Amino acid sequence: MKPVFKKIYQRLYASLGPQGWWPAETPFEVIIGAILTQNTNWQNVAKAISNLKEAKAITARTLYSLPRKRLTRLIRPAGYYNIKTERLECFLKFLFTRYRGSVRKMRTQGLNTLRLQLLSVKGIGPETADSILLYALGKPVFVVDAYTRRIFTRHSLIKGDEDYHAIQNLIMKNLKRNVQLFNEFHALLVEVGKKFCRKKNPRCARCPLQQFK
DNA sequence: CACCAGGCAAGTA
DNA sequence: TACTTGCATGGT
Numbered sequence: 001m002k003p004v005f006k007k008i009y010q011r012l013y014a015s016l017g018p019q020g021w022w023p024a025e026t027p028f029e030v031i032i033g034a035i036l037t038q039n040t041n042w043q044n045v046a047k048a049i050s051n052l053k054e055a056k057a058i059t060a061r062t063l064y065s066l067p068r069k070r071l072t073r074l075i076r077p078a079g080y081y082n083i084k085t086e087r088l089e090c091f092l093k094f095l096f097t098r099y100r101g102s103v104r105k106m107r108t109q110g111l112n113t114l115r116l117q118l119l120s121v122k123g124i125g126p127e128t129a130d131s132i133l134l135y136a137l138g139k140p141v142f143v144v145d146a147y148t149r150r151i152f153t154r155h156s157l158i159k160g161d162e163d164y165h166a167i168q169n170l171i172m173k174n175l176k177r178n179v180q181l182f183n184e185f186h187a188l189l190v191e192v193g194k195k196f197c198r199k200k201n202p203r204c205a206r207c208p209l210q211q212f213k
Numbered sequence: 214c215a216c217c218a219g220g221c222a223a224g225t226a
Numbered sequence: 227t228a229c230t231t232g233c234a235t236g237g238t
Contacts, residue, residue: 039217040219040220040235043218044235044236079235083222083233125222126221127221199217
């Protein structure tokens with residue numbers, strides 16, 4: 001157990017404080033957001049979610065009964081709207097087929113089984129599955145995203161070309177298996193990444209992780 | 214104007 | 227198996 005991971009977390013938490021993720025009112029809303037935010041700025045997703053709320057279509061039942069074209073129009077600001085319409089429908093079909101449309105029922109299922117089930121849904125890959133497991137269902141998995149990879153690469157903790165699960169295993173091996181820790185850590189990595197670890201123009205000078213370079 | 218954002222699936226060789 | 231490409235809006 002390398003203390004560097006714990007140290008990074010403590011440094012981030014000390015400097016940015018608790019993030020209170022996921023920004024949503026219900027677990028179902030978390031799931032919708034997780035699908036809509038694929039390769040997409042959260043600001044655009046927020047608009048789409050706001051549209052869904054305005055249309056009273058932010059519960060499993062109301063969203064599932066929405067005509068496809070209407071759904072597409074509502075989520076348009078999130079981009080990739082044709083693909084995301086299909087992905088939302090695939091998830092909803094899964095949710096109703098396997099759990100009678102109940103996210104709470106879903107939650108009673110074990111982590112590993114659930115993860116495999118989610119990955120079998122077209123449009124849900126490793127990151128989206130883990131975001132759902134952690135932030136919507138409270139399961140102890142670490143979410144690896146582009147910022148996680150970039151930050152750990154820039155601090156030479158990984159090479160950068162490892163696959164999703166290699167990075168996830170490395171991190172989970174070095175931390176306590178704790179939902180709240182995983183929740184805050186990933187959120188902190190994203191926030192610090194947005195501010196200091198962009199693809200280009202990395203404004204590293206004031207990054208709280210400066211010393212780990 | 215170019216580039217990027219809290220990915221994923223399908224196609225190619 | 228290991229790359230590459232399509233998907234699309236809105237902000238910098």
